[in-house]
Amino acid sequence: MEPNHRAPQGNPSADRRPPTEDRRPPTADRRPPTEDEPEGVAWKGALAVALVVGGLVVWRACSTPEGAAGSAAAPSSATPAAGDPNDPAATAGPDAAAPPAPPRCAAAGAAPFVIGDAPPAPKAAEPEQGAGGGAADSAEDLAPFAVEVGRGTTFAGGFAVGAQREAEGGTVAMVATLSADGAQGKLVRLARSRGDMDPPIVAGAGGAVLAAMLEPNAGGRAIKIARIEGEHVTWGAELAEGRDESLALDVAASGERAVIVWDDVTRDGKRSRIMLASADVGSLRSVTSPRPVSQPSTDAEVPRLIARPGGYWLAYIARAEEPAGRAAAKEGDDANEDTAAAGETIAHQWLEVVPLDETGALTATPRAVTPKDGHVLAYDLALGQDDSLILAFRDDDTPSGSIGGRISAVLVRLGGAAEPRVLVGGDREQDAPPEAALGLGAGVPALLRGAAGQGASSAGGREGAAVWLSIANASGPTQLAALTAKGEIEGGLRPEPALGRGEPIAASAEALLVAHPAGKAMKLELLRCAPSAPPR
Structure with a gap:
């Protein structure tokens, strides 16, 4: 060998x-x-x-x-074992993308209530995603002469929302009501709406719903108040609103009286002020004479009202009166069309708050709760813990509709107000939440109380009723977050698949009422939501 x-x-x-x-x-x-x-x-x-x-x-x-047994289900060699240094998840840094958070909202079960002409069913090749349309919601879902809805409310019978649509050769104002479980809905016609007006403002009053709407007349505009019980409508006395360009209006009920607030210009036309009147809830009669409630030296507009035990909270946007020299120079420039400045004036604006009793009388002096050198563009309010008030507002020194600014929240009590807290946008501080770095687009905040959270007793053992914060934006899906009763974000601010581009307009302790545009129609749907994802 x-x-x-x-x-x-x-x-x-x-x-x-x-x-x-x-x-x-x-x-x-x-x-x-x-x-x-x-x-x-x-x-x-x-x-x-x-x-x-x-x-x-x-x-x-x-x-x-596995080889000895001849199993065909052996794990792939491409999948690293737990603790394997070759696992990308084990070696990923803190900036690695986190897995998507589980959804916090799901459809309540009942089919959406549709106002207007029902849209065609989606094609089989293009099924809707999410309970309320989800990804199917898009800009193409909006159509000219579509149904408009305003802010919603809750009452003993469930939910109510003001709406208007093209019908009867013009625009018709109405109120839509849904049962608490969303299974039953109906439309109650109010009146023909003349002029370019907003949908009626609604408020719960026990088992009834109060609705306030504007109507043009020879002297300018009038405020009409109606009480809706079932399908029966009772009209009350009208209030003169004047010729102010603003359509801001609000109504609320506490005890036996209802309070109506709006803004109107002074007789000399130099500034705007907040006006108030009250009426008997049962008959909408016994109406008090309108009276100003904002400070005489303050230019005030966009009033909002919310009922609390024993009375109300009233909030509005205020700005300082221009110095005489600056105002005269402005009038001179405006008189000359060639030298008049074009564009939007960015003025210092802040929020003022004052408590009212059940009759609408002031129980304190209005006070500023946000910095007077700020630029409040829009705001919303909700009742917090121990009858406190939570205000969410967008502060931005850029023109309306642009991208930028930040959304903050401030907690107001009868004894005083806390410092505003930045929730979203702006320059992120060291102790600011992660949501503070998110972009806002042109969205404005909306607050809805109803989710179980930290504060008062609840069936889940937690205390209080949290507040939902939603930010709707035409360029993307609506973002949703739960606020604690102290105005702090709980569980993060992010889009929800079931919400899509829908806009939450009312909330109860069990559900959110969401409006989804659908062509010329509007879908109203209930979602069951929790501040954090339900355990699996």
């Missing part, structure tokens, strides 16, 4: 021992044949090497439990 002609020792498939560290690799003998060696010797050496390698492969496959 030739010295280099080495035959394999035994069958490798029978000997299932792993190769030892001192064993030379099978390829060590794969050298080219020399002139003294026959050509077959090299061929036989290569064959021996192939047998050894094949035996090792078979040995490894058979020595594992």
Whole structure:
């Protein structure tokens, strides 16, 4: 036998021992044949090497439990084991993308209530996503002359929302009501709406709903108040609103009286002020004469009203009166069309708050609760813990509708107000929440009380009723977050698949009422939401 002609020792498939560290690799003998060696010797050496390698492969496959059992469900070698340093998740840094958060909202079960002409059913190839349309909601869902809805409310019978639509050769104002579970809905016609007006403002009053709407008349505009019980509508006395360009109006009921607030210009037309009147809830009669409630030296507009036990909270946007010299210069520039400045004036604006009793009388002096050097563009309010008031507002020194600014919240009590807290947008401070770095687009905040959270007792053992914060934006899905009764974000601010581009307009302790545009129609749907994802 030739010295280099080495035959394999035994069958490798029978000997299932792993190769030892001192064993030379099978390829060590794969050298080219020399002139003294026959050509077959090299061929036989290569064959021996192939047998050894094949035996090792078979040995490894058979020595594992999965291989021995012949299981076809063995884990893929591409999936790293837990703790494997090759696992990207184990070596990813803090900036790695986190997995998507579980949804916090789901459809309540009842089919959406549709106001207007029902849209065509989606094609089979393009199914809707999410309970309320989700990703199917888009800009194409909006159509000219579509149904408009305003802010919603809750009452003993469920939910109510003011709406208007094209019908009867013009625009008709109405109130839509839904049962608490969303299974039953109906429309109650109020009146023809003349002029370019907003949908009626609604407020709960026990088992009834109060609605306030504007109507043009010879002296400017009038405020009409109606009481809706079932399908029966009772109209009350009208209030003169004047010729102010603003359509801001609000109504609320506490006890036996209802309070109506609006803004109107002074007789000299130099500034706007907040006006107030009250009426008997049962008959909408016994109406008091309108009276100003804002400070005489303050230019005030956009009033909002919310009932609390024993009275109300009244809030509005205020700005300082312009100095006489600056006002005169402005009038001179406006008189000359060639030199008049174009664009929107960015003025210092802040929020003022004052408590009222059940009759609408002031129980304190209005006070500023946001910095007077700020630029409040829009705001909303909700009742907080122990009858406190939570205000969410957008502060922005850029023109309306632009991208920028920040959304903050401030907690107001009868004894005073806390410092505003930045919730979203702006320059992120060291102790600011992660949501503070998110973009706002042109969205404005909306507050709806109803979710179980930290504060008063609840069936889940937690205390209080949290407040939902929603930010609707035409360029993307609506963002949703739960606020604690102290005005702090709980569980994060993010879009919800079931919400899509819908806009929450009312909330109860069990559900959110969401409006989804659908062509010329409007879908009203209930979502069951929790501040954090439900456990699985």
